[in-house]
Amino acid sequence: NSDITHDNDHIILSDRKITLLNESHPGDIDWNPYRIDVLLESTGRFRSKEDLALHLKNGAGKVILSVPSEDDSIKTVVIGVNDDILDGSERIISNASCTTNNAAPMIKILDELCSIEQAYITTVHSYTTDQSLHDQPHRDLRRARAAGQSIVPTTTGAAKALTKIFPELAHAIGGCGIRVPVANGSLTDITLNVKEEISVEDINKAFKTASETTFKGILQYTEDPIVSIDIVGNKHSCIFDAEMTSVIGNMVKIIGWYDNESGYSSRIIDLIRKIS
Numbered sequence: 001n002s003d004i005t006h007d008n009d010h011i012i013l014s015d016r017k018i019t020l021l022n023e024s025h026p027g028d029i030d031w032n033p034y035r036i037d038v039l040l041e042s043t044g045r046f047r048s049k050e051d052l053a054l055h056l057k058n059g060a061g062k063v064i065l066s067v068p069s070e071d072d073s074i075k076t077v078v079i080g081v082n083d084d085i086l087d088g089s090e091r092i093i094s095n096a097s098c099t100t101n102n103a104a105p106m107i108k109i110l111d112e113l114c115s116i117e118q119a120y121i122t123t124v125h126s127y128t129t130d131q132s133l134h135d136q137p138h139r140d141l142r143r144a145r146a147a148g149q150s151i152v153p154t155t156t157g158a159a160k161a162l163t164k165i166f167p168e169l170a171h172a173i174g175g176c177g178i179r180v181p182v183a184n185g186s187l188t189d190i191t192l193n194v195k196e197e198i199s200v201e202d203i204n205k206a207f208k209t210a211s212e213t214t215f216k217g218i219l220q221y222t223e224d225p226i227v228s229i230d231i232v233g234n235k236h237s238c239i240f241d242a243e244m245t246s247v248i249g250n251m252v253k254i255i256g257w258y259d260n261e262s263g264y265s266s267r268i269i270d271l272i273r274k275i276s
Contacts, residue, residue: 026051031059038272042066044130049074052092062091062275064268068161069094076164078104079270080218080237086275095271096165098264099123099158099177101237103188104165105210105219106256107173111166113206114252115195121175123156125186126228126260131179143179152179158188185228187241187257194250203252204242211240218267219256231257235266 002014010017023029026046031039039060041052049071055063069076076094077083081104086093096104103121110116127147131138138144142152159175166173204221211221220236223243231239238256246253258264 026054027058029055029058031055034059036060037276038062038064040064040066040268040272047071049092056091062093064271064275065092065094066264066268067094068096068100068157068164072164076100076161077271078165078237079267079274080215081105081108082165083271083274088275090275093271093275095264095268096161097158098186098258098260099125099156099188100161100165101264101267102186102256102258103158103162103190103238105215105238106188106190106207106240106254107162107166107169109206109210109215109219110192110194110203110252110254111169113203114198116169116172117193117195117250118172119169119174119190119192121156121159121162121173122189122191123158123175123177123186124189125156125177125179126182126184127152127179128260147179148181150181153177154179182228184259184261185232185257186260187228187255188238189253189255192252192254194252197250198247198252200245200247203245203247203254207240207242207254226257228257232259233262234259235262237263237267 005012009020021029039055041063044067047070052063074092074094075090076096078096078101131143131147133148134146142154154177156175156177159173162173163170208221211219218237220239222239238258241255244255
């Protein structure tokens with residue numbers, strides 16, 4: 001409820017001033033005067049260990065990357081799934097992506113329930129700043145098209161990131177993305193082949209139990225007939241849609257919704273608290 005104002009160099013929350021800096025490269029910012037414990041690198045431009053280390057060199061204590069890393073030596077973490085790999089020595093950590101944080105809990109729960117053989121994720125994702133509201137040049141000719149007017153098939157980095165979370169499934173996970181003309185609110189549709197036959201009821205029961213225990217606060221279970229607008233502002237990584245669960249033999253389809261802004265930001269806050 002604080003009043004928010006600004007001047008040329010600050011965002012002002014009541015009587016608290018937050019300094020604004022404007023540089024185009026991590027190597028050009030001196031963090032030392034600001035006593036930075038944890039720095040969030042969320043430009044999307046700097047993903048290599050070499051670039052991220054410049055923040056450390058210039059005074060930041062630790063760095064969290066808000067996208068999957070290009071460097072396998074940087075640990076990729078999904079809170080609630082594999083954050084137990086952190087031992088406290090890490091100074092650069094990737095929080096994966098919003099889609100990875102959405103899909104990973106579902107894959108973990110289902111793999112423990114009936115052993116996954118293959119999984120293919122399709123993220124139906126709201127448009128992002130990587131797209132434009134009118135046609136213009138882009139390295140991906142599909143993403144070059146107007147974001148608010150088209151359904152845009154594209155790639156997703158979540159499939160590769162998931163193989164870092166689940167290395168035992170490294171050769172069994174694929175995926176694609178579909179950008180849709182909504183400003184916020186996304187879902188991940190996962191089709192899986194499993195080793196053991198399972199019923200819809202058993203799957204939904206496992207997810208409901210997980211939402212109340214091991215994944216409380218991370219995964220929400222719902223049987224309501226929701227649509228994307230209903231989950232905007234939701235802080236869970238995954239809102240499991242029990243009404244959409246289906247099974248044919250050993251093939252399973254599950255769907256989880258997510259606010260790709262609020263849900264992901266909440267997990268970054270969790271990670272900051274964990275490593276601070």
